[in-house]
Amino acid sequence: MLQLERQKLILEYLKQNRKATTNELSEMLGVSTTTIRTDLNQMDKEKLLTKTHGGALYHDNSADNKELTGKAYFFHERALENKKEKEAIAANAIHMVKDHMCIFLDASSTAYTLGMKLTGFTELTVITNGIDLALALKDIPGITVILTGGIVTSASSSIEGLLGVDLLQKIHTDIAFVSARGFSVENGLTDFSIYEADLKRMCIKASAKTIALIDHTKFDTSSISSYASIDDLNLVITDSGLSENTKEIYEKAGVDLLITD
Structure with a gap:
């Protein structure tokens, strides 16, 4: 089972x-x-x-609309969590993005924070399954937005499923920026939604480099579906809240960490 x-x-x-x-x-x-x-x-x-x-x-979830479907948190609710840490992570991640790149940003609030910093590019292609992110970027000069195909989820403001699998198989990105509900040495990056995990797994496979945007609260936790092992990650950007002991454990496991100020 x-x-x-x-x-x-x-x-x-x-x-x-x-x-x-x-x-x-x-x-x-x-x-x-x-x-x-x-x-x-x-x-x-x-x-x-x-x-x-x-x-x-x-636990009666009716008051906050939480359910066991991978949509446990509404997007705007998640965006308020660890906001300072997400800003710091995004401020470092933006330096990895160069003109004429094609990048993937998932539907996480951390990737959305990074997306809001994408200005001043002559030509940049952004592939995403985040509806709010796609809407925010569509009118920014120099940015072409490609929204993956699938099922629209109301809670997470994302598109799930692989209805756009043909598109994903034809596109290769320079960097896939992904976040997760959990990150551990044993299970790598994990997500509560098996459908979104499938999508991220495919996007990582099609990308030359994968950078995980993970705040310190996600370390040493796991959710239902694994979509990337630590060997799949070129870099993990996290915040200064990560303990020295945890830092040493992950670096010994071969994880390249960039810790924000």
């Missing part, structure tokens, strides 16, 4: 019973208690439930 399917069943059970023990969920789903604890820890971080000692409580 896939992790996403298992977590949906956990939510359905909690909705009906309001609470559950780790042992109950383990027996119901036929997996180990360790697997259930991992699921509950992740789902608690995503505010999909409230983890307790030995189990979990149902």
Whole structure:
């Protein structure tokens, strides 16, 4: 059973019973208690439930429109999180972009922050699955915007799916700028949406260089779908909130880190 399917069943059970023990969920789903604890820890971080000692409580998401679909946070809500860190990351990333390049920017709020700094170019092509970013860039002189094809999501203001797969297979980018819901040595870059992860995986494959824009809060966390290993990354730009211990661990693993001031 896939992790996403298992977590949906956990939510359905909690909705009906309001609470559950780790042992109950383990027996119901036929997996180990360790697997259930991992699921509950992740789902608690995503505010999909409230983890307790030995189990979990149902968390009513109707007030904030959170659901288990990879759209847990509205785009404008995410844009307000760690705003100072995202600005610092984008300020460093913009120096990597040169005239006449073709770059990919994902639908993350960090990539959007970078996109807002793309001015003064004679010729620059930006491929993105971010609707808000595409709308913001379309009237900027010197920038050609290509929006990937797929399904429009209301919460994240992104386009998911690979309906535009033919387009992506024909285009090669100089740099893919991507962010993630989680980043770890073991799992690399991970996303809550398996559909967006598929898209990013394809865009990374078609890019000469991949630069991850990851604030310090995303380190040592993982979400459902991995889309890039640490070996796929040419550079990770993060903020000064990253601890020295974490920095050493990732650099020893071979990650090239650029830490903002």
